[in-house]
Amino acid sequence: MPRNDHTPHPQGRAYTYLAALFVGTIVAANLMGTKVIPFFTIAGFEFTASVGIFLFPISFLVTDIMAEIWGGKAVQSLIGATVVILLVVLTATAAATIIPPADRFAANNDAYLTIFRSSLRITVASIVAFILSQTHDVWAFELWKRVTHGRMLWLRNNLSTMVSQLIDSVVFMLIAFWMVGDRFTIGFVLGSMVPPYYVLKVLMALVDTPFVYLGVRLLRSDLRRKPTPAEVA
Numbered sequence: 001m002p003r004n005d006h007t008p009h010p011q012g013r014a015y016t017y018l019a020a021l022f023v024g025t026i027v028a029a030n031l032m033g034t035k036v037i038p039f040f041t042i043a044g045f046e047f048t049a050s051v052g053i054f055l056f057p058i059s060f061l062v063t064d065i066m067a068e069i070w071g072g073k074a075v076q077s078l079i080g081a082t083v084v085i086l087l088v089v090l091t092a093t094a095a096a097t098i099i100p101p102a103d104r105f106a107a108n109n110d111a112y113l114t115i116f117r118s119s120l121r122i123t124v125a126s127i128v129a130f131i132l133s134q135t136h137d138v139w140a141f142e143l144w145k146r147v148t149h150g151r152m153l154w155l156r157n158n159l160s161t162m163v164s165q166l167i168d169s170v171v172f173m174l175i176a177f178w179m180v181g182d183r184f185t186i187g188f189v190l191g192s193m194v195p196p197y198y199v200l201k202v203l204m205a206l207v208d209t210p211f212v213y214l215g216v217r218l219l220r221s222d223l224r225r226k227p228t229p230a231e232v233a
Contacts, residue, residue, distance in 0.1 A: 014219055014222060015066070015070065015074070018062050018065065018066055019066075019078050019081075021058070021062055022059055022062045022063065022066075022078060022082065023078075023081070023082050023085055025055045025056070025058045025059050025062070026055075026056075026059055026082055026085075026086065026126075026130065027085065027086070027089060028052075028055055029052035029055040029056055029059075029126070030052070030086065030089065030122065030123050030126050031089075032050075032051050032052050032055070033050045033051070033052035033122050033126065034050070034115060034118055034122060035050065035051050036048045036049065036050055036051075037049065037050075037051055039200070047196045049196070049197060049200060053197065053200060053201065053204075054204075056168070056201070057165075057201060057204040057205055057208055058208075059134070060134075060137060060161045060164065060165070060205065060208070061208045061211055061212060061215075063075050063078075063079075063134060063137055063138060063141075064137070064141055064156075064157050064160070064161065064212050065212055065215040065216055065219065066078070067138055067141045067142065067145075068141075068145075068153065068212075068216050069216060069219045069220070071142075072138045072139070072141070072142045075134075075138045076135070076138055079130075079131070079134045079135065079138070082130070083127065083130070083131060086123065086126070086127050086130070087127070089123070090120065090123045090124065090127070093116050093120060093123065094120060096116065097112075097113055097116050097117050097120075121175075121176055121180075122176050124175065125171070125172045125173075125174075125175035125176035126172060126176075128171055128172075128175055129167070129168045129169075129171040129172035129175070130168070132167050132168070132171055133164040133165070133167045133168035133171070134164070136160075136163065136164045136167055137160050137161060137164035138160075140156075140159065140160035140163060140164065141156050141157070141160040143160075144156030144159055144160060153212065153213060153216065154209050154212075154213070157208075157209055157212050158205060158206065158209060161205040162202055162205060165198060165201040165202060165205060166198055168201075169194050169197050169198045169201065170190065170194055173189050173190075173193050173194050173197070174186070174189055174190075177189055177193065
């Protein structure tokens, strides 16, 4: 029987699910990012970080898997679509803070404004850092793939992600926190805020390497198999 054009191919479903995970992770990280939690204390210095730090490494994991399977152009299209979604969320959030509240919500409006207005600058910083870091990640992944002739996935996964995470950390911290207070000088942001964030991101990137291999292996196996009669009916 001829293939039903309205029935998604399993390869298309895999791309869709990964793309949805990517977009959802980025949006969630932006919405949740204003909350800061403690991690550890070294020499009296308590290291704190946004809860969003747990989500951003997932985005690099997804893009590396997708770049390995579908190529850099497919990932660049996804990055562009995600930027559009982030701009929609930013616009909607800004509008929601301006619209007057109903009487029954008035008592909660100050708390609402505190949370979402503070997230606007964070979202702008995140969008700019996202564009630069993810674009570099795809470019670097493709570069190292050519250099290694398609071998050593672990090398290009980690090299591209580590540099991209540095770009993400520096750009995000500068836009989000530079000059928000007297102590937030450029020296403080780059010297005290960026390094611990970056180290934690690198550690997370190293942990995700086995998952990159697992994702690529599963997808390649799925790409090689023939569709079942139910999938092509």
